[in-house]
Amino acid sequence: MRFKVGRPHIGRYADRFDLPGSTSGLAATFLGVSSLLLDDGETAVLTDGYFSRPSLARVGLGRIAPDEARIRSVLDRARIDRLAAVAPVHTHFDHALDSAVVARQTGAVVAGGTSAARLARGAGLDPDRVRVVTPGEPVSFGGFALTWIQSEHCPPDRFPGEIAEPVVPPARARAYRCGEAWSILVEHAGGRTALVQGSAGFVPGALAGRDAEVAYLGVGQLGIQSHDYIRTYWAQTVEAVGAREVVLLHWDDFFRPLDQPLRALPYAGDDLDVTMTVLTDLADRQGVGLHFPTVWRAEDPWSLIAPSR
């Protein structure tokens, strides 16, 4: 592949930042990469909670650690005071670096696999605030029921393998190994359902028979895969759960803080234009809505779907 400099312009897809705002009830707020706040007004759960967003130089050359001030400012800005659970989609630093600190600041448990548990304990989180989930078994948090389904990381997995020992920050980025990669199914007591697919990987057939009205779909590194891979990924996620609306995650350059305008990942690691070419075609042919979330904004993709239950 020829090396391209620069990055795609996210403005080319401006008309897809078109989700309805949440007026009441269930709301989903995108907070960068695969961090998604789900809040029904009484209970809130958060995937990842990655807010430190250290620079590329720091990630590449130094040791990284949660930035408590940046985490606090994001929690304040997003008006997050209590969380029931923080659920890392896997344990790479761009998902799970801050999960334990966010849990500590909000009274939440960190819920995930054994790698997430070791990461949380290494970060000093009280063991009774760490919950190792059983794949396929729903866990309730207020009105939310979350079910973790084993998935895969999108190739290439730069830091593969389990986290075998607690990781104590500051640590090298490579210490944040992938661990278990999850598809997280969300069912709300009001009947609304979603799939949060943090990484653009899949286990064939893993989501067969599952239902989700909305798919929050990670697309990080998807643009450097073959068109066949992209189509298969869509089939194994969006089509498998029968989602009617798709909202894209993990497209923003996570090497700069959230208080700067979001921009796409550089061509060096991804190509959002390729992803969008393939996904737009699939979405159009299948009559599925394809959207980007607006960071910080409480949105309601379910309102685009006629009540079906």
Added chain:
Amino acid sequence: MAEMASVPGTSATAGDLLALLRSGAAATRSDLRRVTGLSRSAVVSRVNALADAGLVLVGAELPSTGGRPPGSLVFNTDAGTVLAVAIGRSRSQVAVFDLGGRELGSSAVDHEVGAGPEAVMPVVATQLRTLLSDDMPPVLGVGLSLPGTVDPVRAVSVDTPVMAGWDGVELAPYLADLTRAPLIVAGDTDILARSERRDGHATRYRDLLVVKASTGLGLGIIADGRIVSGSRGGAGEIGHTKVAAAAGRPCRCGAIGCVETVAGGWALVAALQAEGRPIGHIRDLVALAVAGAPDAKQLLRESARQLGEVLAVAINLLNPQVVVLGGDMAAAFDVYAAGVRESVYALSTALATSDLQVLPSTYGDRAGLVGCAVAALDEVLSPAAVDRRLRGAGSGGTR
């Protein structure tokens, strides 16, 4: 579209009673007695005066509408007309409305960019004359909008960067042969905001920011239900806010570093023309974006993002329920709203954005005409103006 009718009490004049009937707060004489506390005879005499002037239709005069009680009183929207004149930089629209705000006819005229009133106003008058027919009721008022700032006392354009020849010029004389009805002049962003008061967003919300994103960038403000124009009529000139992204760039207003130089329609068009692109007007770029051209969407979204950075300050200041997007660029609403939202949700306070909505303007490219009509109707049907008219002291009403 009328100001929310306050309850005038026993000092209520005929004009006040008409306002109650227009707003729907009363529909019969007994309603009027109950709402105001006026005596039966006082209500009867005031209603008779309104009926004699043709402003109110009473009971038996009403066309059969199935079930309306015989004592019903109805505001007679056919008792007069108002004219609407929306002057633009290169194109002006004119229309005639009845007193209920229903459009009876309209047309548009193109003129040279930067043409002065001596060139434009006679053409406007001619166009209006063709819209008026002898069987139409009399013209009671004229609403006219000008790009930029209008002095609220003198009713003339002031400090308008692209309408320099209009500054300080009284416009009523140009229409004197057509009508001597009062002329209400307002800035285009105020007019855009007023358009939302006719069955628009301002009938559902009391705090709104109404953006005009066209060749220039401006803001109409409705706070607590009232249009805010500022002490010199200059409220909402956000296009000339200085921003870091525009540092060193000369603006058409003569200053340096205005947000318009990176986000105004004129700046986008100039940048594209410098690249040799065949774009003559911001509407050409918007048409490309609506057709799906990625680079056009990128440019509009970036304009909206820059505007949103300034708008975020206004949102922190005024805490509106709604931001309404109007003007040529807002015709690509999804694209433009995305850019505005991106900045606003990142930069305004979490409280101010917690239930903020971004909505398209109700009337699109007709908002200028609707707003001019609303401005004229609010003026000529205000209780004071109606009372003057009933006393025979009102000006106009003839043509």
